[in-house]
Amino acid sequence: MGRVIEANELTKRYGATTAVDRLTFTVRPGHVTGFLGPNGAGKSTTLRVILGLNDPSSGxxxxxxxxxRGRPRGLRHVGALLDAHDVHGGRSARSHLSALAHSNGLPRRRVDEVLEEVGLTTAARRRIGGFSLGMKQRLGIAAALLGDPPVLLFDEPLNGLDPEGVLWVRGLFHRLAAEGRTVLVSSHLMREVEHTAQQLIVIGRGELIAAESLAEFAAHGTRLTVTVRTPEVARLTSVLTKEGAAVRGEADGSCTVTGMGADRIGELAFHSxxxxxELAPRSASLEEAFMGLTADSVEYSAGDAR
Structure with missing residues (x-):
């Protein structure tokens, strides 16, 4: 059922700012693909170009x-949630979805079906302006599902959801992917998608950093580090760096050592x-792997070039 999304050397510039820089990736059906990167990395710009809301500069x-762009009755082909706030606050949830259904040639029954699916049946006649962010997210997801499309794009869909809502969304994404749809979920937080996605596309400063499975990406987090506490930080640092280790002081007074195991650190400390x-080895988490790979991109800010 799903369809492949393919980007080839995709570039988008706004004046002197390059928001998306020669991105090449493929999103395939049958699994959830996480689209990750710090705020300002170019994720939302990429989604808007996919949807034809912005033209690419090249690629x-x-x-x-x-x-x-240009496909008639677009909701039958691609459903998207880009901004949960981008709705008319004076309309009811049902009237908002009914207008979308009418403009896309969809049967009216789909309105009630998707309202029930996202848990908004009892709020169907309420004005959207009185909705919480979590309710607006559910309404946005309902709009994306309205045309029963094979391709679905979601930008920060977990914002504002309570824990129950987060679990519901994760289950929904898994089900949609299991049905053979192409599901792309954008977020700036690794922990939001690590329990949802099977594939990852990671970008920073508009450039591709990684395009691989979650398991492959997790391998970046297997780097062993050792936490050390000593009243003789300077002496230990000198000893360890001479043997090729890297030592980083932490705010709590401890040191983080990489490039050397705990046993060897203990031996060198004893002989010196x-x-x-304290001497405590640990593996970096998936979140730390993500932060490490995107560290150079976190400070990037060029307007609102998300």
């Missing part, structure tokens, strides 16, 4: 082999008569 992006209060 191409296609859905099922052709640009999405350096007193140790």
């Amino acid at each position: 191409t992006v296609t859905v099922d082999g052709q640009p999405f 008569r350096v007193l140790l209060h």
Whole structure:
């Protein structure tokens, strides 16, 4: 059922700012793909170009082999949640979805079906302006599902959801992917998608950093580090760096050592008569792997070039 999204050397510039820089990736059906990067990395810009809301400066992006822009009754082909706040606050949830259904040639029954699916049936006649952010997110997801499309794009869909809502969304995404749809979920937080996505596309400063499975990405987090506490930080640092280790002081007074195991650190400290209060090896988390790979991009800010 799903269709492939393909970007080839996709670039988008706004004046002197390059928001998306020669991105090449493929999003395939049958699993959830996480689209990750710090704020300002170019994620939202990429989604808007996929949807034809912005033209690329160069390169191409296609859905099922052709640009999405210009397709009649677009909600039958691609459903998207880009901004939960981008709705008319004076309308009711049902009237908002009914207008979308009418403009896309969809049967009216789909309105009630998707309202029930996202848990908004009892709020169907309420004005959207009185909705919480979590309710607006659910309404946005309902709009994306309205045309029963094979391709679905979600930008920061977990914002404002309570824990129950987060679990519901994760389950929904898994089900949609299991049905053979192409599901792309954008976020700036690794922990938001690590329990949802099977594939990852990671960008920073508009450039591709990684395009691989979650398991492959997790391998970046297997770097072993050792936490050390000692009253003789300077002496230990000198001893360890001479042997090729890297030592970083932490705010709590401890040191983080990379490039050397705990056993070897203990041996060198013993022979150098350096007193140790703690020696604790640990593996970096998936979140730390993500932060490490995107560290150079976090400070990037060029307007609102998300």
